Amino acid sequence: MGLLLGGLYxxxxxxxxxxxxxxxxxxxxxxxxxxxxxxxxxxxxxYYDILKLLRKGSVFSRTxxxxxxxxxxxxxxxxxxxxxxxxLAGRNAPLSFAGDxxxxxxxxxxxxxxxxxxxxxxxxxxxxxxxxxxxxFSCLAEPALFFGLFALVRLSGSLSxxxxxxxxxxxxxAGAGAPLVLVVVSLFIVLLAENCRxxxxxxxxxxxxxxxxxxxxxxxxxPAFGMILYAATVKLFLLGAVIVRILCPVDxxxxxxxxxxxxxxxxxxxxxxGVVESVMARLRLVQVPSLLxxxxxxxxxxxxxxxx
Amino acid sequence: MNGACFDRLAALHNGQxxxxxxxxxxxxxxxxxxxxxxxxxxxxxxxxxxxxxxSGGAVELVAVLALDAEGQLYVGRATPEGASFPAxxxxxxxxxxxxREIAEQFGLAPEGHPWLKPVRYPPAGEGRSMPSIxxxxxxRVAGEEPHEVAVGPVHAGVIEPGxxxxxxxxxxxxxxxxxxxxxxxxxxxxxxxxPTKRTLHYMETLAGxxxxxxxxxxxxxxxxxxxxxxxxxxxxxxxVALELERLANHVGDLGALAADVGFLPTAAYCGRxxxxxxxxxxxxxxxxxxxxxxxxGGVGFDLDPARAETLVARLDAALxxxxxxxxxxxxxxxxxxxFEETGTVSREVALELGLVGPAARACGVExxxxxxxxxxxxxxxxxxxxxxxxxxxxARAQVRxxxxxxxxxxxxEQVQALPAGxxxxxxGAPAAGRFGVSLVEGWRGEICHVATTDASGRFSDYKVVxxxxxxxxGLAMALRGQQISDFPLCNKSFNxxxxxxxx
Numbered sequence: 001m002g003l004l005l006g007g008l009y010x011x012x013x014x015x016x017x018x019x020x021x022x023x024x025x026x027x028x029x030x031x032x033x034x035x036x037x038x039x040x041x042x043x044x045x046x047y048y049d050i051l052k053l054l055r056k057g058s059v060f061s062r063t064x065x066x067x068x069x070x071x072x073x074x075x076x077x078x079x080x081x082x083x084x085x086x087x088l089a090g091r092n093a094p095l096s097f098a099g100d101x102x103x104x105x106x107x108x109x110x111x112x113x114x115x116x117x118x119x120x121x122x123x124x125x126x127x128x129x130x131x132x133x134x135x136x137f138s139c140l141a142e143p144a145l146f147f148g149l150f151a152l153v154r155l156s157g158s159l160s161x162x163x164x165x166x167x168x169x170x171x172x173x174a175g176a177g178a179p180l181v182l183v184v185v186s187l188f189i190v191l192l193a194e195n196c197r198x199x200x201x202x203x204x205x206x207x208x209x210x211x212x213x214x215x216x217x218x219x220x221x222x223p224a225f226g227m228i229l230y231a232a233t234v235k236l237f238l239l240g241a242v243i244v245r246i247l248c249p250v251d252x253x254x255x256x257x258x259x260x261x262x263x264x265x266x267x268x269x270x271x272x273x274g275v276v277e278s279v280m281a282r283l284r285l286v287q288v289p290s291l292l293x294x295x296x297x298x299x300x301x302x303x304x305x306x307x308x
Numbered sequence: 309m310n311g312a313c314f315d316r317l318a319a320l321h322n323g324q325x326x327x328x329x330x331x332x333x334x335x336x337x338x339x340x341x342x343x344x345x346x347x348x349x350x351x352x353x354x355x356x357x358x359x360x361x362x363s364g365g366a367v368e369l370v371a372v373l374a375l376d377a378e379g380q381l382y383v384g385r386a387t388p389e390g391a392s393f394p395a396x397x398x399x400x401x402x403x404x405x406x407x408r409e410i411a412e413q414f415g416l417a418p419e420g421h422p423w424l425k426p427v428r429y430p431p432a433g434e435g436r437s438m439p440s441i442x443x444x445x446x447x448r449v450a451g452e453e454p455h456e457v458a459v460g461p462v463h464a465g466v467i468e469p470g471x472x473x474x475x476x477x478x479x480x481x482x483x484x485x486x487x488x489x490x491x492x493x494x495x496x497x498x499x500x501x502x503p504t505k506r507t508l509h510y511m512e513t514l515a516g517x518x519x520x521x522x523x524x525x526x527x528x529x530x531x532x533x534x535x536x537x538x539x540x541x542x543x544x545x546x547x548v549a550l551e552l553e554r555l556a557n558h559v560g561d562l563g564a565l566a567a568d569v570g571f572l573p574t575a576a577y578c579g580r581x582x583x584x585x586x587x588x589x590x591x592x593x594x595x596x597x598x599x600x601x602x603x604x605g606g607v608g609f610d611l612d613p614a615r616a617e618t619l620v621a622r623l624d625a626a627l628x629x630x631x632x633x634x635x636x637x638x639x640x641x642x643x644x645x646x647f648e649e650t651g652t653v654s655r656e657v658a659l660e661l662g663l664v665g666p667a668a669r670a671c672g673v674e675x676x677x678x679x680x681x682x683x684x685x686x687x688x689x690x691x692x693x694x695x696x697x698x699x700x701x702x703a704r705a706q707v708r709x710x711x712x713x714x715x716x717x718x719x720x721e722q723v724q725a726l727p728a729g730x731x732x733x734x735x736g737a738p739a740a741g742r743f744g745v746s747l748v749e750g751w752r753g754e755i756c757h758v759a760t761t762d763a764s765g766r767f768s769d770y771k772v773v774x775x776x777x778x779x780x781x782g783l784a785m786a787l788r789g790q791q792i793s794d795f796p797l798c799n800k801s802f803n804x805x806x807x808x809x810x811x
Contacts, residue, residue, distance in 0.1 A: 036576030123456040129792070132478075199642065202570040206464040209457075212569075237339040282570035282640040282652075285479060285793040 010094050017083040020263075021233035022046035024240065024270045028197075029276025030301060053226030061219060064121050072220060072227040075111040079231040079238070082107040086238050087162045089262035090251055091167070096162035101149045104161060105142065108194070110236065112138055115228075119216035126208045130215030133285070137200070137212065141193045148190070148234025148297035149185045154306045155180075165242065169249035184246055184300035189295035191239040191273075193288070195232065198277040199248070200288050210285070240269045251299035311344035318380035322378030325744030328760050331370070331383050339386035340369060345575035346373045346382060347400050347498070352662050352675075354381070354747065354756045355407035356396075358414045359595075359769040361387065367414045369393070371769075372745055372758055376680040381745050392417040402662035405777060406702065418607030428489035428810055432717055442471065446485050449475040453691035454482065457792060461490050468806035476792055484787040484795070486780055488613020491810035499740035499759075499770035503530060503543045503738065512599045515774055520553040520589075520760055522772070523602040525757040528683060532739035532760060538684070539641075540727035542606030545564035547685035548722050549592060549601045551715040554751035554808045556585035558666075558708040558715075561803050565705055566637055568797045569646040582630035584626040590760055591619055627716045628761030632708050645704035651786035651798035654699055663782045664775045666711065669695045677749035691718060701801040740765045750775060752805065774808030 026043040042048075060069065084095040085104050093100075116134055119127035123199020152164040155172050174182060193200040196213035208215050217228050244265035250258055283291060318330050334342065347353065355372040366387050368683040373382040395418030396403040407418040408427050415436040418424065425444045432438040442461065451457075454477050461469035469490040475482040495510055511526040512519040526548055531538055563578025586596040586809060593601035593609040600608045611619070637643050653663070658671035668675045676693040678686045694710035696703035738761045748755045753775030783802045787795060 014597060018777045036572050037580075038576065067805045070579075125455065128455075129457065129479075198570045203566075205570065205796075207568070208464060209459065209795050210797075277570070279640075280571070281566075281640060281646055283642070283648055285791055 001103070004013060012093075013084075013088055013094055015081075016088060017234065019235065020048060020266075023228070024237055024266060027270035028274040031271050032278050035274070035278035035290050038192050046229070050216035050226050050230050053221075053229065054223050056222035056226075058222040058224060061122065063123055064118075064219070067114075068121040068219070069224070071114045071121075072217075072224040074114040076211070076231040076234075078107040079234045081170075082291055083234060083238055084150070085161055086241050087165050087245070087295070088241055089255075089258045090166055090245060090249060091255070091258075092162040092166070096160045098159040099102040101153070101159065101161050105145060105149070109138075109142070111231070111235075115216055115248040118220075122219045124219065126215050126218060129209075129210055133212045134216060137193060137288055137292060140289055140296065141190050143293060144295035144299050147296060147303050148187045151179055151183045151299060151303040151306055154303065161242075165245045165249075167251050169246065170251050173249070176306060177180045179234060179305040180246060182298045182305070184243060186255035186295045186299035186302070187239070187243050187246070188272075189298075191236070191243060193292060193295075194239060195236045195237050197273055199280055199283045200291065202282050212285075237266070240266055244269055310351060313342040313349070314375070314380075314382050316342050317346070317371075317384040320381040320382060320383055320745055321683075322379070322677070322745070322747045323528040323532050323683045325529070325739075325742045329396075329472050329651065331385050333368075334384055334386045335776050336386040336388040338371070339369070339384050340394065340396060342384060342398060343371050343373060343403075344399050346375070347492075348727070349375075349404065351375045351382070351742065352375055353400070353402040353406065354740075354754065355405055355745075355771055355773045356410075357758070358410045358416060359760070359771075360414075364695050367410075367416050369410065369416075372756065374747070374754075374756075375682070376675055378749050379681050381747075383745065388416065391415065392419045395396070395421040397421050402778075404735050405781065407536075421520045421667055426489065428492040430492060430494065433478045441490070442487070445486075446473050447475060447483055449477075450484050453477055459795075470806050472795070474787075474792055474795070479791050479793060481787050481790050481792050481795070484784045486784050487605045488806055488809050491807045493807075493811065495811045496770055496772060500767055502767045502770070507602070512597075514811070515776070515805040516597065517557055518547045518553065518750045518752065518774070518805065518808065519595075520598040520602055521650065521748050521752075521755050522774075523598075523755075524550060524684075525746045525755045526733075527602050527604045528748070529744045529757050529759050530738055531735060532744045532746070533759070534604075534736035535739065536605050536733055536735040537809070538606055539730045539733055541610075541729050541731045542733070543684040544722045544726055545607045545609075546602055547689075547729060548611075548719050549598050549607070550748070550750075552585060552589045552592065554591065555712055555715050555719075556582050557751040558712050559585055559707055561800065562634055562637065562705060564610065564800050564803070565647070565701070565797065566643065569639070569643055569798050570631040571640065571643050572678075574633045574637045574643075581626055581630050581633065584629075588619055588622055588626070591615060591622070602734060603654070603735075605735030606730070608732070610731040611723065611726065616726065620720055620723055623716055623719060627713070630712060632713075637705070644702065646797065647705060648698070648700060650700065650701045650794050651790060651801060652700045653782055653786045656695075657785050658699065658782065661781050661785065662778050663753075664778050665749070665751075666704055666707045667753065667779050667782050669693065671699040673698035675754075677747045677754050681747045682737040683746070683748075685722065688708065689718065689721070701797055704801040715755060738765045740768075742767065751805070752776060752808075753779065753783040760776075772811060774805055774811070776804040776809040778810060779804050 025046040030040050085093050085100045087093040116131045119131040156164045201212040248265045251263040318499045333799050351373040354374040358367045358369050361368045368387045415713050424437040428440050429441045457474040459472040459667045461471045471487040473485045483519045511522045514522045560582035563575050566574035589598045590596045655671045658668050676695045678691050679693050743760045756773040758771040760768050786798050
């Protein structure tokens with residue numbers, strides 16, 4: 001019986017991670033459209049886009065090598081692997097061990113490394129510029145993420161994401177509310193930066209000179225670009241899952257209720273991202289590091305509060 | 309102000325035509341000195357171009373100096389001997405693009421020009437072959453660390469083609485070089501022998517967003533050359549149309565600036581509001597871009613009281629919404645942080661390059677044809693010149709907003725007190741042997757048309773100077789020492805025309 005339930009849970013985890021993420025994108029876009037007084041694209045539009053791209057043929061520049069083709073594949077594979085260590089709704093993740101948080105962070109690091117290499121492989125001035133920006137900014141986002149995760153390690157006394165974001169989290173809010181708020185704000189900034197959202201990057205712009213992430217994948221098309229797009233939605237989903245879990249650690253004992261609260265939380269987060277994008281302009285590129293350093297300081301301060 | 313230089317040139321009003329022999333023919337060096345002295349005394353090179361003289365192969369250069377302080381135009385001409393002439397550019401920066409144009413069109417080399425390269429790649433003509441499109445020298449910064457970024461002529465958005473070459477050090481721009489000419493259609497050559505049925509259409513499509521402006525400049529010329537008196541009602545309606553064009557474009561620009569910094573609300577609302585202003589133009593003449601509105605002798609469409617009332621009501625509603633949308637822009641610190649101190653052009657540079665329109669006014673230069681060279685309705689009404697002094701993106705946005713408010717005010721006044729009478733007079737054909745200059749403050753700045761008619765009253769040459777021609781170099785200067793990621797924002801704050809430049 002326990003084994004069956006475990007298997008069922010594993011299937012559910014995989015199914016949710018595989019299908020839900022694009023809907024978050026749709027939700028962000030819808031929020032922005034409503035703010036702008038428009039009807040906006042259908043909620044399911046990201047699915048249509050990904051499916052459309054997957055059906056297309058591929059064109060690869062002759063100047064590129066296997067590195068260029070490996071970029072999207074490694075990007076998607078690592079992101080999906082990372083999805084296995086992130087617990088959803090407080091349930092243990094399919095894959096959990098002491099130190100899996102390092103794996104979680106560096107799977108994204110590996111994806112980034114290959115995306116950057118693929119961008120440099122094209123030899124395009126635009127893509128080189130984007131790669132440089134991505135490398136610089138992710139250097140600053142990484143410590144913020146780690147300080148945040150370490151704060152959770154300190155609270156839970158465990159080095160595994162599943163325990164860090166597990167059942168005990170709800171009680172911690174009573175004693176460690178302030179550090180947790182700092183960590184959540186910091187992780188939210190990391191989420192915006194890592195997923196090329198405003199105020200760091202503008203996902204809607206067509207202006208190559210201002211882009212960070214998108215300019216690196218300009219030369220990918222068809223299925224390769226579909227993979228990139230899909231991986232991006234999964235990444236947003238995963239970082240979002242961590243934040244939502246910290247923010248509303250609902251543990252009623254009823255898995256259905258917990259799951260429902262978690263999904264509602266995720267969509268609330270998507271709406272929050274949409275609101276941020278609707279009410280503020282993008283930062284000047286030179287000021288992005290200041291924002292990321294601020295995120296580092298917030299989570300580091302949160303960790304310091306817990307150290308005492 | 310009366311330098312000796314101005315005595316050697318012929319004085320003209322805006323929209324005045326004189327016998328072409330009245331334009332004094334000087335030895336080239338005298339013309340050169342006159343221009344240099346005139347510019348020194350606050351004059352501005354509104355046009356400087358070459359033309360083939362009727363008698364033979366010699367190329368005659370014609371200069372139009374605009375003296376803002378006096379509201380006077382000064383013209384003169386000269387025929388350089390041989391295949392070259394001493395360039396004005398080293399002493400008068402404003403001449404640099406004009407001289408490149410002369411060299412390209414007539415093979416007449418300006419000796420000492422610092423950076424002689426093609427402007428538009430016209431087809432092969434007498435004594436010169438066609439330059440290869442897009443092939444030219446570019447400034448280069450050598451070394452290990454600087455790198456070069458080339459953008460265009462094919463862009464990611466639905467915009468016109470232009471090539472931008474950045475010399476960068478990391479994210480910093482040392483130098484931007486802009487190369488245009490991809491849209492050269494040969495409009496000026498096609499206008500020779502006119503006016504024909506097509507002429508007005510050429511004018512209205514010269515720069516699609518400035519249909520009224522260019523059509524008005526052209527009609528002013530034809531009317532001056534044919535001695536047509538335009539009824540007062542037509543003058544008022546032309547003013548209304550010109551300001552509506554300004555409104556639609558300025559509002560669209562503010563929205564586009566917001567979109568470039570990723571500020572959604574203003575971008576979305578101004579996008580819609582631009583449509584409202586375009587529809588107001590359609591209410592006037594049936595075309596959102598004002599085609600068919602300005603006609604020689606007057607306007608093509610009258611405004612009856614009922615539509616006048618609708619127009620004012622719609623404009624009031626649109627201005628109310630625009631104010632809300634634009635105030636969001638001013639009240640958002642994140643937007644101001646992007647606009648302020650981005651793409652700064654100093655007043656000195658603006659004066660030296662001879663910038664026009666909102667780009668010049670944003671640098672604190674009081675330069676507005678409606679005020680300094682008033683014609684038509686602007687002779688009877690005062691439109692204060694809107695200026696700002698910081699010369700950055702913020703200043704260019706602010707000047708636009710001030711002009712939006714004033715244009716609505718102007719239209720309201722004009723429409724509610726339209727002079728009675730006809731809205732169009734019978735325009736005759738241009739007289740033979742006339743020379744005329746007309747200036748119009750289009751929404752982008754000073755539009756200058758210069759034409760001469762031959763012995764049968766046909767255009768023997770027709771020169772168009774779009775404001776973009778003066779201002780593109782301003783954009784290049786604005787980028788010096790800026791972040792390359794701020795280029796789209798700076799570009800949008802100038803919003804120059806490619807086809808108006810390329811002709």
